[in-house]
Amino acid sequence: MLEEYLCSSKAAGIPTFLYLDKMGRRKLAIFGGAAMAVPHLIMSGVVGKFDGKWEANLGMGWFGVALIYIYVLCYACSYGPLAWTLPAEVFPSSRRAKGVGAATAMVWLANFIIGVVVPEMIIKIGWGTYLFFGIFCTLASVFSFFLVPETANKSLEQISQLFGDHAVANEEAVYERIRHQVWDGHAHGAEHAEVKQSI
Structure with missing residues (x-):
């Protein structure tokens, strides 16, 4: 199952890297956040209703697995590539090296924290874990709609001016x-x- 997860996530990210300039960073951030929120919110309802009753509801169990895969595909198509693309564009030339380094470190730190915290969250709050991440995905979409400018097809100088530099x-x-x-x-x-x- 892990191999399927890795293969599907890598395959889903390829079209995004190929057509990122045509799709635009801002649209991808908005729709990616919303698309990731949907399976999380549905999953919170499924787990809340059927937790502890999976043997009698195998179909819903597999539905939950499908929701996780849908989330993975949505992430691989949106925020996965954006986490590496946007930091290289938004920092001014004088701070780009340090900024990209700090952004990369934060990505891996966040991965580490999620890997440590999420299993405990699932044990202690169950369906609330999925609700928690669903809310944050929704907030990411709203944040992108109001505060993230479009940087696609712009020179680094034009992007710097967008951010007031x-x-x-x-x-x-x-x-x-x-x-x-x-x-x-x-x-x-x-x-x-x-x-x-x-x-």
Whole structure:
């Protein structure tokens, strides 16, 4: 079963990496959060009703397994790839290396915490575990709708301006001013040389 989980999650992520620019990061974050919330919320109801009665309700048990696979596929198509794509885009150039490093560390730290905490949550609060994660997936979708700008098909400079970082624009203005000064100086020097030759 673990092999099926790993294979399905990897296969589901391939189309996202291929068409991420066409789909857009923001839409993927919004719909991905909502899509992950649905199986969690349904699972909370299923576990709440049939917990301790699985032998008499094998069909619902397999339905629960299917819901987990649906969640895995939704994650692999959305937040799985986005966790590696967005951090590389949203940090300004001066902080990108440290920012991406910190984001990567947080992803693995979150994986570790979930691996340790979730089994205890299932034992102690049962169906509430799925409700908890369903609510947070919903909040992730709402957060993305209101606060996450679209970064697809934008240059790093344009993305920096989206987040209020005008350092790149200021640098471009300085380069443009220098270019004009050098060009104007060169043109003025050429005119001066022509005047000398005519004299």
